Amino acid sequence: MKKIGTQTVLLSNKPKIISNFSVVGPKEGKGPLSEYFGKILEDDKLGQKTYEKAEQKLMELAVFSCIEKSGLTPKDIDMFLSGDLLNQIISSSFTARQFDTTFIGLFGACSTMTESLALGSCLVDGEYFENVLCSTCSHFATAERQFRYPLELGTQKPPTSQWTVTGAGATLLSLHGEGPYIEMVTFGKVCDYGVSDVNNMGAAMAPAAMHTLKTHFEDTGRKPDFYDLILTGDLGKFGSETLIDMMEKEGYAFSENYGDCGNMIFDIKQKTFMGGSGCGCSASVLNSYVITKLRRGDIDKVLFLSTGALLSTLSCQQGESIPGIAHAIVIRGK
Amino acid sequence: MKKIGTQTVLLSNKPKIISNFSVVGPKEGKGPLSEYFGKILEDDKLGQKTYEKAEQKLMELAVFSCIEKSGLTPKDIDMFLSGDLLNQIISSSFTARQFDTTFIGLFGACSTMTESLALGSCLVDGEYFENVLCSTCSHFATAERQFRYPLELGTQKPPTSQWTVTGAGATLLSLHGEGPYIEMVTFGKVCDYGVSDVNNMGAAMAPAAMHTLKTHFEDTGRKPDFYDLILTGDLGKFGSETLIDMMEKEGYAFSENYGDCGNMIFDIKQKTFMGGSGCGCSASVLNSYVITKLRRGDIDKVLFLSTGALLSTLSCQQGESIPGIAHAIVIRGK
Numbered sequence: 001m002k003k004i005g006t007q008t009v010l011l012s013n014k015p016k017i018i019s020n021f022s023v024v025g026p027k028e029g030k031g032p033l034s035e036y037f038g039k040i041l042e043d044d045k046l047g048q049k050t051y052e053k054a055e056q057k058l059m060e061l062a063v064f065s066c067i068e069k070s071g072l073t074p075k076d077i078d079m080f081l082s083g084d085l086l087n088q089i090i091s092s093s094f095t096a097r098q099f100d101t102t103f104i105g106l107f108g109a110c111s112t113m114t115e116s117l118a119l120g121s122c123l124v125d126g127e128y129f130e131n132v133l134c135s136t137c138s139h140f141a142t143a144e145r146q147f148r149y150p151l152e153l154g155t156q157k158p159p160t161s162q163w164t165v166t167g168a169g170a171t172l173l174s175l176h177g178e179g180p181y182i183e184m185v186t187f188g189k190v191c192d193y194g195v196s197d198v199n200n201m202g203a204a205m206a207p208a209a210m211h212t213l214k215t216h217f218e219d220t221g222r223k224p225d226f227y228d229l230i231l232t233g234d235l236g237k238f239g240s241e242t243l244i245d246m247m248e249k250e251g252y253a254f255s256e257n258y259g260d261c262g263n264m265i266f267d268i269k270q271k272t273f274m275g276g277s278g279c280g281c282s283a284s285v286l287n288s289y290v291i292t293k294l295r296r297g298d299i300d301k302v303l304f305l306s307t308g309a310l311l312s313t314l315s316c317q318q319g320e321s322i323p324g325i326a327h328a329i330v331i332r333g334k
Numbered sequence: 335m336k337k338i339g340t341q342t343v344l345l346s347n348k349p350k351i352i353s354n355f356s357v358v359g360p361k362e363g364k365g366p367l368s369e370y371f372g373k374i375l376e377d378d379k380l381g382q383k384t385y386e387k388a389e390q391k392l393m394e395l396a397v398f399s400c401i402e403k404s405g406l407t408p409k410d411i412d413m414f415l416s417g418d419l420l421n422q423i424i425s426s427s428f429t430a431r432q433f434d435t436t437f438i439g440l441f442g443a444c445s446t447m448t449e450s451l452a453l454g455s456c457l458v459d460g461e462y463f464e465n466v467l468c469s470t471c472s473h474f475a476t477a478e479r480q481f482r483y484p485l486e487l488g489t490q491k492p493p494t495s496q497w498t499v500t501g502a503g504a505t506l507l508s509l510h511g512e513g514p515y516i517e518m519v520t521f522g523k524v525c526d527y528g529v530s531d532v533n534n535m536g537a538a539m540a541p542a543a544m545h546t547l548k549t550h551f552e553d554t555g556r557k558p559d560f561y562d563l564i565l566t567g568d569l570g571k572f573g574s575e576t577l578i579d580m581m582e583k584e585g586y587a588f589s590e591n592y593g594d595c596g597n598m599i600f601d602i603k604q605k606t607f608m609g610g611s612g613c614g615c616s617a618s619v620l621n622s623y624v625i626t627k628l629r630r631g632d633i634d635k636v637l638f639l640s641t642g643a644l645l646s647t648l649s650c651q652q653g654e655s656i657p658g659i660a661h662a663i664v665i666r667g668k
Contacts, residue, residue, distance in 0.1 A: 101523060188436060
């Protein structure tokens with residue numbers, strides 16, 4: 001068995017990240033990670049009639065740029081693994097329609113980037129497919145309209161809220177080639193601590209992040225300081241502080257090697273409340289800053305976990321609390 | 335590589351179906367497959383306040399009955415792979431919350447049963463996990479409300495429409511044990527022939543079924559008559575006739591070994607127009623009739639493909655056509 005402990009699998013064939021690409025909106029492009037993004041949009045509507053069509057174009061741009069950068073052609077891709085926040089993941093399905101490859105649609109809310117990479121890594125590692133493309137995206141305007149209110153209403157956001165990132169990321173995994181590789185995967189469980197405040201996603205997702213991290217350390221025998229960087233997806237300021245507290249109570253002290261993509265993507269002056277969120281948050285940070293740092297050799301051992309809040313507007317209206325999930329991947333430098 | 339041809343993978347470790355369970359609503363329970371279902375509900379609301387909560391209970395019932403029937407306990411399950419039709423797949427996520435196992439959320443519309451089994455088979459075959467539970471469900475009332483109109487409106491259905499099955503199915507795959515096994519998987523691609531009639535899902539999905547079948551035969555060198563049974567998910571009367579025509583044009587004549595779950599689950603007297611649809615359609619037929627027949631030795635070689643229409647209400651409102659997808663699995667008797 002390749003399973004070690006309860007939730008972790010060790011990948012002996014080292015699936016390589018042979019290409020990656022990120023595309024972000026104008027606001028994200030003015031943030032602290034500006035220099036790392038593959039492409040910064042001037043128009044967050046990408047010339048489309050609706051924001052939903054724009055979101056799909058955003059993913060398409062990330063996916064096809066990622067393939068082009070690898071030197072491969074779309075025909076070389078064996079499988080496309082993708083999901084997004086929109087009802088029935090239309091951004092992903094309509095992107096999959098644009099090219100001739102097998103498609104597995106995922107839903108893990110904002111955990112989708114590592115969900116796709118976790119599964120994709122197993123499919124490459126197990127020699128089922130040679131080249132697997134993993135992707136996700138989100139758009140501020142479509143998420144606001146679907147989960148909260150249309151932008152035209154000008155509704156005020158409460159202080160614990162986060163700002164959905166307009167961004168997409170794509171990672172191309174391959175059995176061959178050169179690049180940082182996925183060493184292991186810790187699949188996440190659904191955790192629900194009873195948080196029902198839809199304007200405090202960080203609090204809803206922190207327990208899932210804690211559970212996956214704790215299990216990862218137990219499964220592997222590693223300690224937090226083994227890693228050069230431990231990065232959560234989009235807990236934001238409140239959620240990441242909650243996570244640090246929870247981990248301390250579990251006996252794992254985080255030092256300066258911990259960060260959260262939601263905290264990193266925006267500057268405090270950009271008025272995004274608790275920071276960035278959305279599938280595109282961890283997708284764009286991973287496929288820009290993180291992989292660039294790994295390629296450059298600035299860092300070598302990264303524990304990366306995207307976190308998702310598994311709610312729908314209807315589940316909230318019917319009085320349900322918000323379950324969370326987090327899947328972790330370990331990426332190693334060359 | 336375990337890939338043969340372009341989209342098919344061969345599973346050398348033969349992931350076994352060690353348990354299966356189906357639960358259906360009262361209407362489905364009065365249909366021709368009545369004797370095969372694990373449980374037939376008397377109340378399609380399962381005592382819940384809303385139909386959405388009922389749908390989630392339906393899946394829970396299928397999942398936990400499947401585990402119980404296997405002699406294992408929920409703690410023995412390494413992973414739960416599931417998806418459904420509701421926005422943000424809440425039936426699956428909230429079922430995953432009920433037990434302590436890793437969860438991968440999927441969205442493949444009505445293709446979800448074979449999507450989950452295709453992935454689950456690879457994860458078991460590759461020795462990543464020992465016991466993987468695959469499931470999906472649908473409910474007539476929640477699907478009508480979400481995709482069409484609330485039942486209270488009493489809207490008339492056009493003659494090409496299908497009837498969403500109230501049902502859930504769960505299949506437990508294992509590296510060990512006894513039972514029919516998954517021999518190979520043909521992953522599907524997204525196909526769009528420009529059908530935009532939301533009341534004719536069969537027509538939208540038939541091209542995807544044709545594409546996957548044709549590829550399966552090309553990849554494996556097998557012919558349709560190799561199989562005792564070739565079964566599509568929920569093309570219904572119109573869609574399955576379209577498929578037969580399309581396959582004939584491709585040079586593959588279907589004989590009496592072809593069937594469609596949507597045609598089988600209801601009797602013509604039950605007034606379901608073109609027949610059954612929804613994730614629960616292929617899930618409940620597979621996990622009752624098909625696996626029972628395989629276990630009894632009545633049939634030995636089954637090519638099973640669930641078909642999905644990858645639309646959302648919003649994509650249709652924005653003028654998009656309806657892409658389809660179909661993933662196929664080959665199940666062999668003991």
